[in-house]
Amino acid sequence: MCLIFYSMATQILCWLSLLVLLTAQASGKNNTINKSPIVQSTVEWSGFNVQLMLHINRRQLEVTCSDKPDFQFLENLQNLPSFKFEELAYQNCPLPVGNQSLVDLLSALLDRTELSSIRRLFFVDNAKLSNHVTLGPHLFADLPKLQLLSMKNSSRMPLDNPQLFKYLRSVTWLDLREGDGGSRNSKVLLHPLTQLTTLELTENELTTLPTGLITDLPSLGSxxxxxNKLERIEQFADLPNLTSLDLTYNELVTLQEDVFDRLPNLTQLFLNSNKLTSLPSGLLKRNTKLMVFRADNQHGSGLVLGDELFAGLTMLEDVSVSNCKLTTMSEGLFTAASKLTKLDLSDNKLQSLPENLLRHSSNLKELYLQNNELMHKLPDTLLQSATQLRILNLGHNKLTTLSQYLLKSQHSLEELHLEYNQLYMIDRDAFVSQALSLKMLNLSHNQVALHENGRDVFYLDGKTYYISRTPFYILARLTVLDLSYNAIVKIFKDFKGFMGSLRSLDLSHNLITNVSYANFPFLSPNIQQVNLLSNQITQYDLGNNPVYPTCMPCNILLADNLLKMDDFVYKSGRCAHDNDP
Known part of the structure; x- marks a missing residue:
């Protein structure tokens, strides 16, 4: 730490330089702490101070003012600290006046060569000390290497000079967040930025897209x-290299069919959280390279998707239209969209689905249909082409039947959610194709009993057969089976005798009345827990039983039954074939 005093008549200038070195202390080991060392200096004299903070690893210098300094006082001082940096954050400080550039202003304090070499510049809350300052191109003179410019919160700094950015030929990223709605922006403000690839206009209170502002930007990619507050958008101008467009959180109600026609390379489109009520069939007809489409959380009366909205989009991989009050889907919606891998239609009002909706979706891996109003059973051929499906969520619907055909072609399915339905009829062969793939099955909060008229049953093609065999016996890779909140009256042999990978079995909140040792030895050596909470168990017998070539669960939860005992958790965790003394 060093403290140096200078005398300037009635003024005192104090430089305080503090270097914080991060060290690691350990006994016998070499430890590395990856944190950025910081050099901090403060320039103070009567009435104001300027703080400099250098983040060495990031090569970022922060210049922060607490008042309106006159940097000319420093021009003749010697031994000012020297910093090397590529990024400058200029916050709470006044902007240059007249024809002075930012480099001219700060060269009294910092090395001019370093200033002229910065690549990233952030203006932060400069307006309050820059009232009545007119911004002109001189502001950015002598910054030939600048690539990123952020003028966040520029609402009090009118950007009405069409030549403001004329010296910024190398800028690729421009951040104009939190502006004034563009009312004082020149319509040709951005035209000099021929290398611009990323433009941020977030939170500008825009109600319309200023005509001409986003034109002649041949390199713009994002x-x-x-x-904003956009209610309507006219057709975008030619933006041949635009790949990402984000219109999230606006007030759009409708979109013209040709609005995106001149964006031929668009790959990502975000329309989340608007008030859209319809998306016409031809909306994306020219966006043949589209890969990601998101339109979740529409707050209007209900969204209607054009019959062939996504048809022919052969590059499309990810579609999400959740929480939009959708009631119907067209059979041709995804025609030829053969690369679709993820589809989210959750949290809508769908009561049924066309049987050929996914007939071209051979690459689909994730399908989310939870929180709809799907009734009875799904079409047997709905998933016939989706042979690579890995995650299927049908939870929180009104399904009553799971046929043997729905999942017949899903040999790769790993995770299946069927919770919170009205399922009571599950075909015996419903999961045959998932014998070697399914790892998690959630059937909680249904009406599954597998028991009628005092006898165990299974269902096949909608018919009832009396035999002790459940649909789960074949699931050799299953690790989690949740059957809580159903109508099961016993622990079926299939749970313990066939599923060799099972870790957790949840049978809580069912109608089981008694348990014994014979119910619990499992084939799986990894069985951790059997949950029997809140059944109707009145007796149990877990003592002095023969040794089985199987494993006991580590925990058997028995609380909230009718048992009269102090310990409602049986703990074992020992396999009968363990040879430990």
Whole structure:
């Protein structure tokens, strides 16, 4: 730490330089702590101070003012600290006036060569000390290497000079977040930025997209209009290299069919959290390279998707239209969209689905249909082409039947959610194709009993057969089976005798009345827990039983039954074939 005093008549200048070195202390080991060392200096004299903070690893210098300094006072001082940096954050400080550039202003304090070499520049809350300052191109003179410019919260700094950015030929990223709605922006403000690839116009209170502002930007690849007040958008101008467009959190109700026609290379489109009521069939007809489409959380009266909205989009991989009050889907919606891998239609009002909706979705891996109103049973051929499906969520619907055909072609399915339905009829062969793939099955909060008229049953093609065999016996890779909140009256032999990978079996909140040692030895050596909470168990017998070539669960939960005992958790964790003394 060093403290140096300078005398300037009635003023005192104090430089305080503090270098914080991060060290690691350990006994017998070499430890490394990856944190950025910081050099901090403060320039103070009567009435104000300027703080400099250098993040060495990031090569970022922060210049922060607490008042309106006159940097000319420093021009003749010697031994000012020297910093090397590529990024400058200029916050709470006044902007240059007249024809002075930012480099001119700060060269009294910092090395001019370093200033002229910065690649990233952040203006932060400069307006309050820059009232009545007119921004002109001189502001950015002598910054030939600048690539990123952030003028966040520029609402009090009118950007009305069409030549403001004329010296910024190398800028590729421009951040104009939290502006004034564009009312004081020149319509040709951005035209000099021929290398611009990323434009941020978030939270600008835009109600319309200023005509001409987003034109003549041949390199623009990403445009963010997140969180504005856009109600309508005219057709975008030619933006031949635009790949990402974000219109999230606006007030859009409808979109013209040709609005995206001149964006031929668009790959990502985000329309989340608007008030859209319809998306016409031809909306994306020219966006043949589209890969990601998101339109979740529409707050209008209900969204209607055009019959062939995604048809022919052969590059499309990810579609999410959740929480939009959708009631119907067209059979041709995804025609020829053969690369679709993830589809989210959750949290809508769908009561049924066309049987050929996914007939071209041979690459589909994730399908989310939870929280709809799907009734009875799904079409047997709905998933016939989706042979690579790994995650299927049908939870929180009104399904009553699971046929043997729905999942017949899903040999790769790993995770299946059927919780919170009205299922009572599950075909015996419903999971045959998942024998070597399924790892998690959730059937909680249904009406599954597998028991009628005092006898065990199974269902096949909608018919009832009296035999002790459940649909789960074949699931050799299953690790988690949740059958809680159903109508099961016993622990079936299939649970313990066939599923060799089972770790957790949840039978809580069912109608089981008694248990014994014979119910619990499992084939799986990894069985951890059997949950029998809140059944109707009145007796149990877990003592002095023969040794089985199987494993006892580590925990058997028995609380909230009718048992009269102090310990409601049986703990074992020992396999009968363990040879430990």
């Amino acid at each position: 445009l963010t209009l997140y969180h």
